[in-house]
Amino acid sequence: xxxxxxxxxxxxxxxxxxxxxxxxxxxxxxxxxxxxxxxxxxxxxxxxxxxxxxxxxxxxxxxxxxxxxxxxxxxxxxxxxxxxxxxxxxxxxxxxxxxxxxxxxxxxxxxxxxxxxxxxxxxxxxxxxxxxxxxxxxxxxxxxxxxxxxxxxxxxxxxxxxxxxxxxxxxxxxxxxxxxxxxxxxxxxxxxxxxxxxxxxxxxxxxxxxxxxxxxxxxxxxxxxxxxxxxxx
Numbered sequence: 540x541x542x543x544x545x546x547x548x549x550x551x552x553x554x555x556x557x558x559x560x561x562x563x564x565x566x567x568x569x570x571x572x573x574x575x576x577x578x579x580x581x582x583x584x585x586x587x588x589x590x591x592x593x594x595x596x597x598x599x600x601x602x603x604x605x606x607x608x609x610x611x612x613x614x615x616x617x618x619x620x621x622x623x624x625x626x627x628x629x630x631x632x633x634x635x636x637x638x639x640x641x642x643x644x645x646x647x648x649x650x651x652x653x654x655x656x657x658x659x660x661x662x663x664x665x666x667x668x669x670x671x672x673x674x675x676x677x678x679x680x681x682x683x684x685x686x687x688x689x690x691x692x693x694x695x696x697x698x699x700x701x702x703x704x705x706x707x708x709x710x711x712x713x714x715x716x717x718x719x720x721x722x723x724x725x726x727x728x729x730x731x732x733x734x735x736x737x738x739x740x741x742x743x744x745x746x747x748x749x750x751x752x753x754x755x756x757x758x759x760x761x762x763x764x765x766x767x768x769x770x771x772x
Contacts, residue, residue, distance in 0.1 A: 569604075569673045570602065570603075570604035570605075570607075570611070570671060570672050570673065571602060571603045571604060571672065571673055571674070571675030571676075572600060572601070572602050572604075572613055572636070572666055572672035572673070572674065572675050573600070573601055573602075573666060573674065573675035573676045573679035573680055574598065574599070574600060574601075574664075574666065574679045574680070574681070574682040575599035575600060575601045575642070575679070576598075576599060576679075576682060577678070577679060577681065577682050577683065578682065578683045578685070579596065579598055579682065579683070579684045579685070580685045580687075580691060581594075581596050581649065581684060581685065581686055581687070582686075582687045582688065582689055582690065582691045583649075583651045583655065583686075583687075583688040584688060584689055584690055584691075585691060588651050589651065590651050590652065590653050590656075590688070591650075591651065591652075592650075592651055593648050593649060593650045593651065594648070594649055594651070595631070595646050595647070595648050596646065596647045596648075596649055596684065597644045597645070597646055598644065598645045598646070598647060598664070598682060598684065599642060599643075599644055599645075600613060600634075600636065600642065600643050600644065600645055601641070601642050601675075601679075602636060602640075602641055602642070602643075602672070602675075603675060604641075604672075606639055606640070606641060607636075607638055607639075608638050608639070609638050610635045610636065610637050610638050611635065611636045611671035611672065612633050612634065612635055612636075612669055612670070612671055613633075613634040613635070613636055613645065613666065613669060613671070613672055614634075614666065614667040614668065614669035614672070615630065615634050615645060615664050615665070615666055615667070616664070616665050616667055617630065617662060617663070617664060617665075618663045618664065618665040618681060619661070619662070619663035620660065620661050620662040620663055621660045621661070621662055621686075622660050622661055623654060623658055623660050625652055625654050626649075626650075626652065626654075626655065626660040626686065627649075627650040627652065628647055628648060628649045628650065628662060628686075629647070629648045630645070630646075630647050630664075631645075631646040631647065631648060636671070636672070645664075647662070647664075647684060649684075649686055651688055652688075653688075655686060655687055655688040655689075656688045656689060658687075659685060659686070659687045660685075660686045660687075661683055661684065661685050661686070662683070662684040662686070663681055663682070663683050663684075664681065664682050664684070665680060665681045666680045666681075689709050690709055690712040690713065690716070692707050692712070693722050693724070695724040695726065701770055702769050702770055703732060703736075703740070703769065704725075704740065704743075704767045704768075705765075705766055705767055705768055705769065705770060705771035705772060706770065706771070706772050708754075708760075708765065708772055710752070710754055710755075710758075710765050711743075711765045711767065711772075714743060714746060714747065714752065714765065715743065717746070718739070718742050718743050718746050719739060719742075725739045725740070740767050740768075743767040744766065744767050744768070747764055747765055747766070747767075748764070751764075752764060752765065753765075754772075760772050
């Protein structure tokens with residue numbers, strides 16, 4: 540009974556967030572398809588992909604349909620990007636929803652290039668109607684793939700953290716990983732800046748000073764020492 544109630548709750552929540560047109564799609568037993576996530580942040584550094592090599596990025600898809608006994612094709616177009624002509628990628632075609640699956644994956648091969656060390660690039664994909672599927676939830680018909688060859692910015696390093704540790708840079712993130720041994724948040728379990736936070740900030744700035752670390756040539760802050768303090772670089 541609990542499982543039935545849970546399923547009904549999920550269905551009710553989906554209908555509550557749908558437009559009239561979307562509700563009609565569900566009622567007509569149409570095979571609907573959408574992206575599971577609207578944003579994928581990908582960095583080659585997380586996969587140790589050397590410059591000149593490529594990596595197959597997976598983008599999850601979800602369907603609301605009767606499980607099929609055959610593979611079904613999903614129609615996906617590139618609606619925007621890349622922003623830099625040097626960024627190379629290939630959508631692995633055909634994009635298939637395999638037989639017996641209710642979730643599956645779209646694959647995009649992205650190529651690591653030296654310009655991605657200093658440049659973020661973005662690809663936007665959009666689901667279009669196909670012989671097998673109708674586009675589903677409006678808010679999930681497009682997904683953004685952000686590509687970068689660097690250290691990913693932790694979710695906890697937001698605009699509030701900019702005020703206490705300064706603005707995020709690749710050099711500061713490298714120092715943070717060395718000093719703390721990981722990319723975990725410096726905040727305590729309750730999300731507050733306690734004594735541990737103040738100590739970590741001291742260690743970070745002390746490491747910079749003791750090792751005379753400055754931003755390298757070519758950086759907009761070349762020659763400056765990175766500072767883990769309020770709204771600084």
